[in-house]
Amino acid sequence: MTVSAPQPTTLQEELAQLKKDKNAVILAHYYQEPEIQEVADFIGDSLELAKKAAETSAEIIVFAGVHFMAETAKILNPSKRVFLPDLNAGCSLADSCPPEAFRKLKEQYPDHVVVTYINCSAEIKTHSDVVCTSSNAEKVINSIPPEKQIIFAPDKNLGKYLMQKTGREMLLWDGACIVHEAFSLDKMLELYKQHPSAKIIAHPESETHILKIANYIGSTSGMLNYVKGSEHDTFIVATEAGILHQMQNDVPQKTLIPAPAKEDNTCACSECAFMKMNTLKKLYDCLAKETPEIKLSEDLMKKALVPIKRMLQLS
Structure with a gap:
């Protein structure tokens, strides 16, 4: 008698089987819904996911994140197929830096080194000398000779923070992330009064007045590591709320x-x-139907790869 294998009973189990059948890998950002994080092969911030994208041997990459992240994965893997579950998953920060306007600014300052935060379009990356993430931005800025002037785009809040940290003057593009500019200082101070032992941790994309009251400022992964290593047990977390899922998994006994x-x-x-x-x-x-797929021209990918590789070498 032939006994058939038990059929997958949940969407997560079906997805696991599909990944295996198609030699696919799922990369997910910390800001994704918990159920997506739970099926991902790798969860990380922009730098960690860029590294994983560069290292993967899978034939198919499904990027559970936003458009610029999937573009970066494609640039690092031009011969692989890269998919994004929803092509409309964009980024307010990336949208705040239109390529044509940025090109005109660059033409006005031809001697400046152009550093762009990874949260920008592939086309903006082609106008860059080096890319950075919030994890390595300070290192990238410090690698530039002091006599060189710098254009930093697109996040003005991260740029201001880096100017304060490195002591370098930079020409900042006037862009921002609507999520990280949404925090209320008054509400946060009121919340702190209710939890006076709490440590405030913030992402450097947040506005200056939020960063001024933070006990720790760092990238998404930096914040996770800080909470794990801290002796304190209560934290007010100023970044996209999706991080709380992984953070609570790491420190189930702490209050977030x-x-x-x-x-x-x-x-x-x-x-x-x-x-x-x-x-x-x-x-x-997306994985079952193999659509929507990220498609970029060969010329664009070659140009955008240069500043991304420089970042990865520095990292």
Whole structure:
């Protein structure tokens, strides 16, 4: 008698089987929904995921994140197929830096070194000398000879923070992330009064007045490591609320409080609507149907790869 193998019973189990059948890998950002993080092969911030994308031997990459992240994965893997569950999952920060306007600014300052935060379009990367993430931005800026002037784009808040940290003057593009500019200082101070022993941790994309009251400022992975290594047991977390899933998994005994947003919303925190466009069902359909696929011209990928490789070498 032939006994058939038990059939997968959940979408997550079906997805696991599909990955195996297609030699696919799922990369997910910390800001994704918990159920997506749970099926991902790798979870990380922009730098960690860029490294994983460069190292993977999988034939197919499904990027559970936003558009510029999937573009970066494709640039690092031009011969592989890269998919994004929802092509509309964009980025307010990347959108704040239109390529044509940025090109005109660069033409005005031809002697400046152009450093761009990875949260920008592939086309903006082609106008860059080196890319950075929040994890390695300070290192990248410090690697540039002091006599060289710098254009930093697109995040003005991260740029201001780096100027303060490195002592370098930079010409800043006037861009920002709507998620990290949504935190309310008044509400946060009120929250701190209720939890006076809490440590405030913040992402450097946040506005200066938020960073001034933070006990720790760092990248997404930096914040996770800080909470894991700290002797304190309560934290107010000023970044996209999706990070709380992994953070709570790492420190189940600690109290994590999302920093309050200016606007009233269901979670009373700051969430990226673009990140949340991806769902487990879209992720499954994306891999099953092999669409939508990220497609970039060979010329664009070659040009954009140069500053990304420089970043990875520095990292």
